[in-house]
Amino acid sequence: MxxxxxxxxxxxxxxxxxxxxxxxxxxxxxAFRPLQKLVGGTWITVSQL
Incomplete structure (x- = not known):
């Protein structure tokens, strides 16, 4: 902090x-975790917003 x-x-x-x-x-x-999205049945980590 x-x-x-x-x-x-x-x-x-x-x-x-x-x-x-x-x-x-x-x-x-x-607790922080990577943002992910589901694309075509596979979870993809979003590296940039």
Missing amino acids: YGGAYYSAYGNVMAGLQIDSKVDASNDFI
């Missing part, structure tokens, strides 16, 4: 969130 915001690599989306309810956010957790 930087300045109250979470950052991930381009093409990733937030997949999970756990908030510790404390102000310092030291135990908060966010």
Whole structure:
């Protein structure tokens, strides 16, 4: 976390969130995963938005 915001690599989306309810956010957790789409029955990872 930087300045109250979470950052991930381009093409990733937030997949999970756990908030510790404390102000310092030291135990908060966010899981990021690559964005994917289904094309012709095959999952393709989207590398650029």
